[in-house]
Each structure stands twice: as C-alpha cells, then as structure tokens.
Amino acid sequence: QQQVKQSPQSLIVQKGGISIINCAYENTAFDYFPWYQQFPGKGPALLIAIRPDVSEKKEGRFTISFNKSAKQFSLHIMDSQPGDSATYFCAASKKEGYSTLTFGKGTMLLVSP
Amino acid sequence: NAGVMQNPRHLVRRRGQEARLRCSPMKGHSHVYWYRQLPEEGLKFMVYLQKENIIDESGMPKERFSAEFPKEGPSILRIQQVVRGDSAAYFCASSPAETYGYTFGSGTRLTVV
Numbered sequence: 001q002q003q004v005k006q007s008p009q010s011l012i013v014q015k016g017g018i019s020i021i022n023c024a025y026e027n028t029a030f031d032y033f034p035w036y037q038q039f040p041g042k043g044p045a046l047l048i049a050i051r052p053d054v055s056e057k058k059e060g061r062f063t064i065s066f067n068k069s070a071k072q073f074s075l076h077i078m079d080s081q082p083g084d085s086a087t088y089f090c091a092a093s094k095k096e097g098y099s100t101l102t103f104g105k106g107t108m109l110l111v112s113p
Numbered sequence: 114n115a116g117v118m119q120n121p122r123h124l125v126r127r128r129g130q131e132a133r134l135r136c137s138p139m140k141g142h143s144h145v146y147w148y149r150q151l152p153e154e155g156l157k158f159m160v161y162l163q164k165e166n167i168i169d170e171s172g173m174p175k176e177r178f179s180a181e182f183p184k185e186g187p188s189i190l191r192i193q194q195v196v197r198g199d200s201a202a203y204f205c206a207s208s209p210a211e212t213y214g215y216t217f218g219s220g221t222r223l224t225v226v
Contacts, residue, residue: 004155006155036217041219042219042220043117043204043206043217043218043219043220044156044204044217045217046216089155089156091155100146100158100161100169100172101148101156101158102158103148103155103156103157104155105153105154105155106153106154106155
C-alpha cells in the first residue's frame, strides 16, 4: 500500500517556467509534509515543509500548496533554473514524538537552458 | 560542523557476505534514522535509534538486518548473508531531538554481486 503517491515521475521545464509536482496521501493522521531535493550521489536535503493548519507556504521561488480536504499537496518552483534539475521527493510524517517519514517515489526534474 | 557522515560511500559484497554500514550523526545529535532507497523508488524507513536504544524497527526486515547506536561511536547497520535484492542506497539521518526535518548523509551504495 503506497501511502504517498507522487506525480509526475519525470518533468521537463524550460528555464524560467513553473515546475509543478503533486502528491496525494491517504492517512489522515499525517500532520507534517516536507519536500526534499536530491542531487545525484547525494542524500536528500530538506527544501520546504508545511503543516496542515495552513494552505500555502512560500520560501523564495518554492511554494507548497496544501489541500487538506482533498488530501493533496503540491510543490511549485517559480522561475525554474537549470540548477534546480534534481529529483524531488514529497514525504509525510504522522506521529508526534518522533518523525519517521513516508516518501513518495520521486519526480526527476530537468530544467532545460 | 560536519554533516552526517556515512562510510563507506560505496560497498561491494558477494552474495552471502556481511555488510557493515556506518553513520556518524551530526555533533550534538542523539537520534539516528536509517532509510533504504531502491532504484527509482523513494526512501523507505528502516529503523530509528537513540543512543543505546532501538526505538522503532518496524521498517527493518526481521532476518539478516540489525542496527545499533552505541554510547560511543557511530551507528551501525549490519546486513548478514547479503543477497542481490539488498543492493540499494542506504541513507542515515540524524536530529538533535524528536523533531521533524532531520539531516541526511550522502548514503552508502551497496552492490551485491
């Protein structure tokens, strides 16, 4: 059972465009939703995260939109740059006290110059 | 302050051998998490440890896999009698407390031949 479904699997965006990656979750006990960025040969790095008490969070060019009723959240990368080319993972955590993460399968983003 | 250090970066083992993966958390961090990443898959939680204690091992296979985080020294993930299906990237993350948003290391890429 895949608890966090991520789409698309891969994405090609032109430089300056908007990259949009979507995730859907099933477990209503999830209460923390981070996005991680991973470059080849590196570990995932926390990019931005949101709690379900807000519908949107913005940090620079990165925005998370959260729809609690639909159990969906998405990452928007504005003014996408070639340096943003990486694999992006959404994740969710459900337990207070400690935070084991359930990850989506990832989206490979390529920003063309 | 060095990040989460994992070694070796690459490990090749023949079927039936033992693999030992080491993780040194960030300074001051006493919580360690191990995740496994199969090709084209997201990360899957394996085990969560605090110093000298296993808190949650619900994601770790019952046989052949074990983990420890001694009072002194790095956390160790041990895989006995490796099989081809164990080939994956193994990531360690650490945090200073039971908080969200921990830091990942660069991983150990295990190849079983």
